[in-house]
Amino acid sequence: MQADAQLALADDEQMAFEVPGVLVDRATHYCPGCHHGIAHRLVAEVLEEMGVVEDTICVASIGCSVFIYNYLAVDSVEAPHGRAPAVATGVKRARMDKIVFTYQGDGDLASIGLAEVMHAANRGERITIVFVNNTVYGMTGGQMAPTTLIGQKTTTCPGGRCRDREGMPIRMAEIIAGLGGVAYSARASLDSVKNIRAARKAVRKAFDVQQQGLGFGFVELLSGCPTNWRMDAVKANTRIREEMIPYFPLGVYKDVTEGEGVC
Amino acid sequence: MPHNTPDTGTPERIFIKGNEAIAHGALAAGCRCYFGYPITPQNDIPEMMSFALPDAGGEFVQAESEVASANMLLGAAAAGIRALTSSSSPGISLMQEAISYMAGSELPGVIVNMNRGGPGLGDIGPSQGDYFQSVKGGGHGDYKLLVLAPATCQECYDMMVEAFDLAFKYRNPVMVLGDAIVGQMKEPVTPWKPAAAEGPGSAEAADWRLEGARGRKPRLLKSLFLEDGALAGQNRHLQAKYASMQAEARAECFLTDDAELIVVAYGSIGRIAKSAIRKLRAQWRSRESAS
Ligand SMILES: Cc1ncc(C[n+]2csc(CCOP(=O)(O)OP(=O)(O)O)c2C)c(N)n1
Numbered sequence: 109m110q111a112d113a114q115l116a117l118a119d120d121e122q123m124a125f126e127v128p129g130v131l132v133d134r135a136t137h138y139c140p141g142c143h144h145g146i147a148h149r150l151v152a153e154v155l156e157e158m159g160v161v162e163d164t165i166c167v168a169s170i171g172c173s174v175f176i177y178n179y180l181a182v183d184s185v186e187a188p189h190g191r192a193p194a195v196a197t198g199v200k201r202a203r204m205d206k207i208v209f210t211y212q213g214d215g216d217l218a219s220i221g222l223a224e225v226m227h228a229a230n231r232g233e234r235i236t237i238v239f240v241n242n243t244v245y246g247m248t249g250g251q252m253a254p255t256t257l258i259g260q261k262t263t264t265c266p267g268g269r270c271r272d273r274e275g276m277p278i279r280m281a282e283i284i285a286g287l288g289g290v291a292y293s294a295r296a297s298l299d300s301v302k303n304i305r306a307a308r309k310a311v312r313k314a315f316d317v318q319q320q321g322l323g324f325g326f327v328e329l330l331s332g333c334p335t336n337w338r339m340d341a342v343k344a345n346t347r348i349r350e351e352m353i354p355y356f357p358l359g360v361y362k363d364v365t366e367g368e369g370v371c
Numbered sequence: 372m373p374h375n376t377p378d379t380g381t382p383e384r385i386f387i388k389g390n391e392a393i394a395h396g397a398l399a400a401g402c403r404c405y406f407g408y409p410i411t412p413q414n415d416i417p418e419m420m421s422f423a424l425p426d427a428g429g430e431f432v433q434a435e436s437e438v439a440s441a442n443m444l445l446g447a448a449a450a451g452i453r454a455l456t457s458s459s460s461p462g463i464s465l466m467q468e469a470i471s472y473m474a475g476s477e478l479p480g481v482i483v484n485m486n487r488g489g490p491g492l493g494d495i496g497p498s499q500g501d502y503f504q505s506v507k508g509g510g511h512g513d514y515k516l517l518v519l520a521p522a523t524c525q526e527c528y529d530m531m532v533e534a535f536d537l538a539f540k541y542r543n544p545v546m547v548l549g550d551a552i553v554g555q556m557k558e559p560v561t562p563w564k565p566a567a568a569e570g571p572g573s574a575e576a577a578d579w580r581l582e583g584a585r586g587r588k589p590r591l592l593k594s595l596f597l598e599d600g601a602l603a604g605q606n607r608h609l610q611a612k613y614a615s616m617q618a619e620a621r622a623e624c625f626l627t628d629d630a631e632l633i634v635v636a637y638g639s640i641g642r643i644a645k646s647a648i649r650k651l652r653a654q655w656r657s658r659e660s661a662s
C-alpha cells in the first residue's frame with residue numbers, strides 16, 4: 109500500500125511513457141548508463157505498436173545482450189557468436205509467416221559475423237537486425253572491436269587504435285546499404301532524448317520492411333559502454349556526440365520505400 | 372520419368388547415386404529446408420534439393436559457408452521443422468560449433484557427411500577418417516550425435532527417413548555418415564513413403580518449437596547455463612539421454628555364429644569386408660577339403 113502511494117505520480121509529475129508489457133519487469137544485469145536497456149525498450153515498443161509480439165522470434169547473439177531473452181517476453185533462440193543472421197535465416201525460411209529479428213553487438217556482427225550479416229543482407233532475407241555499436245567488446249572486458257575509433261584506448265590496443273596497425277573502424281550501416289537485398293539501412297544514436305526518438309522511428313522502419321516483405325531491415329544504434337570506456341554515463345553520452353557521431357554519421361542509408369534513400 | 376526426378380510415391384525401382392538416394396530419402400521423410408555449400412563428393416545432394424525442395428513447398432538456400440549452413444539448420448530446427456545440411460569432411464569441420472550448440476540446446480537436425488580423405492584438404496576419395504569426430508561428438512563440450520552409416524544406395528534412402536525420426540525422437544542432431552564411394556556409386560533403389568512424413572505445424576515439435584508466444588509463455592532454446600549448478604544439471608540430463616540413445620545401436624551380423632575372428636566395419640568398407648570374408652571362407656573350405 110505504502111509502496112503504491114510512493115509510486116503514484118505527484119501533482120507536478122507527468123508520466124513520460126508507459127513501459128511496454130513485453131518488457132519483463134526485473135532487475136537489470138546491465139551496468140549503470142548502459143544503452144542496451146534503451147535499445148531493448150525501443151524494440152519492445154515497436155513490436156507492441158505493430159501488434160506482432162505473439163508472432164515474433166528473437167535470435168539472441170553473444171555479447172552483453174546474450175540475456176535479451178530475460179527482458180523481452182518473446183520466443184527466443186540463442187545463436188553462436190556472430191551467427192545470428194544465419195540462424196535467423198533458418199528460422200525465417202522455416203516460418204515465413206513470422207517476424208524474426210537478431211540483436212547483435214559490434215564484435216558479434218562486424219567482426220566474427222561479418223560474412224553471415226553481409227550474405228543475409230545480400231540475399232534479402234526478410235529479417236530485421238538491431239545492431240548495437242558501442243565501439244568495444246563489452247562482455248569480454250573492453251577489448252578492441254572493429255568499430256573502435258582511431259586513438260581509442262582499449263585493453264588490447266592500450267596505446268590507442270592505430271590505422272596502420274589495426275585498420276579503420278568499420279561503418280556497417282553504409283556497407284549494408286550497398287548490398288543487394290536490403291530494404292532499409294539506417295544509423296541512429298541513443299545518447300539523447302531527441303536521438304532516441306529518431307532511433308525508435310528507425311527501429312520501426314527496420315521491422316516494417318520485413319513485415320511488408322520488402323527485404324532486409326538493418327538499424328545501427330550508437331550506444332554507450334560507460335564501464336569499458338572508463339567514464340560515467342553523462343561523459344559517455346558526450347563521447348557519443350563528440351567522437352562517435354562525427355565518424356559514424358546518423359541517417360538513412362537506404363530506404364526502398366523512399367526510392368534509393370539519402371546518403 | 373527422368374531418373375533424377377524425385378517421386379517418392381512410386382514403388383518402382385530407380386537407378387540412382389547414393390547422393391541422390393539421400394535427397395530422395397530426405398524428401399520422403401518430410402524435409403522442408405536444405406542449407407548447404409558446394410563440396411565434392413556430395414554435390415548431387417544440394418543440386419537435387421535446389422529444384423526438388425521448392426517443388427515440394429520447401430526452401431533451399433545455398434549458404435555462404437558451412438559455418439552458415441549449420442547455423443541455418445539450427446534456426447530451422449528451432450522452428451521445429453525437418454531440415455537438412457550436407458557436406459564432406461572439411462565442411463563438416465566448419466559445422467562443429469553449430470552442431471555443439473544444437474546438441475546443447477537439444478535441437479533436432481540431420482547432417483550428411485560424405486567423408487573424403489584428410490587431414491587438411493586431403494583428397495576427394497573415400498575415407499573413414501572422420502569416424503571419431505562423428506561418433507565422439509566432434510565439437511566442443513561433452514555431447515554425442517546419433518550416427519547412421521549407409522552401405523548401399525537403398526540404405527542411403529532408408530536411413531534418411533530414420534535419421535529424421537531419430538532426430539525428433541531424441542531432440543538431437545543426427546549424422547548420416549557415408550563416403551565418396553557410397554555417395555557416388557549407382558544402385559537400384561526402391562523408394563517408399565513413410566507413414567508419418569511430418570511438416571511444419573506437425574505434432575512432433577508442438578511442445579517446444581518457436582512460433583511466437585501466442586496464448587502461452589515465451590519459449591527459450593539455448594545452451595547457456597550460468598546459474599549455480601545449472602550446467603551440471605543440463606549435462607546430467609544430456610548424458611542420461613545419450614545413454615538411452617544406446618538402445619538404437621544396431622549392426623548387421625554376417626556369418627558370425629561360428630566365427631573365430633570377427634571383422635567390424637561400417638559403410639562401404641563393411642561391404643568390402645563381407646566380400647573378403649566370403650572369399651576367405653571359400654579358401655579355407657577348399658584347403659580343408661584338400662587336406
Ligand atoms: C567463438 C567465440 N569466440 C569468442 C567468444 C567470446 N566473446 C563473448 S562476447 C564477445 C564480444 C562481444 O562484443 P560485442 O558483440 O561488441 O557485444 P557487447 O558485449 O559489446 O554488447 C566475445 C569475443 C565467444 N563467446 N565465442
Ligand code: SF4
Pocket residue numbers: 137138139141142143144172242246247332333334335336
Ligand atoms: S560492459 Fe558495457 S555493454 Fe556491457 S553491460 Fe556494461 S556498459 Fe553495457
Ligand SMILES: [Mg+2]
Pocket residue numbers: 171213214215240241242243244245246253
Ligand atoms: Mg560491443
